[in-house]
Amino acid sequence: MPISSRTALLVIDVQNDFIPGGQLPVPKGDQIVPLINRIAGGFKQIVIAQDWHPKGHVSFASSHPGRQPFDVIKLPYGEQTLWPDHCVQATPGAEFHPELDLSHAQLIIRKGCNPDIDSYSAFLEADRRTTTGLSGYLIERGIDTVYMVGLALDFCVMFSALDARAAGFNTFVVLDACRAIDLDGSLASAMDRMKGAGVGLIQSTDLL
Ligand code: VGL
Ligand code: ZN
Secondary structure (H helix, E strand, O other), rough: OOOOOEEEEEEEEEEEOOOOOOOOOOOOOOHHHHHHHHOOOOOOOEEEEEEEOOOOOOOHHHHHHOOOOOOEEEEEOEEOOOOOOEOOOHHHHHEEEOOOOOOOOOEEEOOOOOOOOOOOOOOOOOOOOEEEEEHHHHHHOOOOOEEEEOOHHEEEEEEHOOOOOOOOEEEEEEEEEEEEOOOOHHHHHHHHHHHHOOOEOOOOOOOO
């Protein structure tokens, strides 16, 4: 399928901490890297999202004495799942997987940088108000359609896809180029929410 110049690929959080062996491993997260490289070969416009937390981030269980990873707590902006410390700024765990080959990507958008607010989405932080500027960037570059790949399907990919759709982009998630954490049914619920929002759920064979 020829990919129009109005189309961008968004590669979400393919970072060492989300790969088996990292601090918050997504099962089989490493398996999607060669496929992402192949898909990216067909795109001219590529944006890479990078989870990029300061030390002591509010989403880390270690910041809340007595709490454990995967507990859910209430914060001023709503419920927050607590995670192991991960993707701390300028640490090896925050680096992209070494075999990810996106040398022609133009923009790396870092998120989760605010110590008090998490950001699964590459568009809007968890307070649902603070924007990363990504939709403005895409609009200014004439993009109307985004394809998404990466980690984790049921957290950062889903929230990015829902926000892309809400911002008016035609949005597709390439399912076999994603992997999920699947915490308490989060994968099934993510699939329902994306379908309900009009996000296209496709396979890489639809693109390659
Ligand atoms: C993610 C949990 C915490 C993700 C990021 O990339 O899906 N999940 N931070
Ligand atoms: Zn994170």
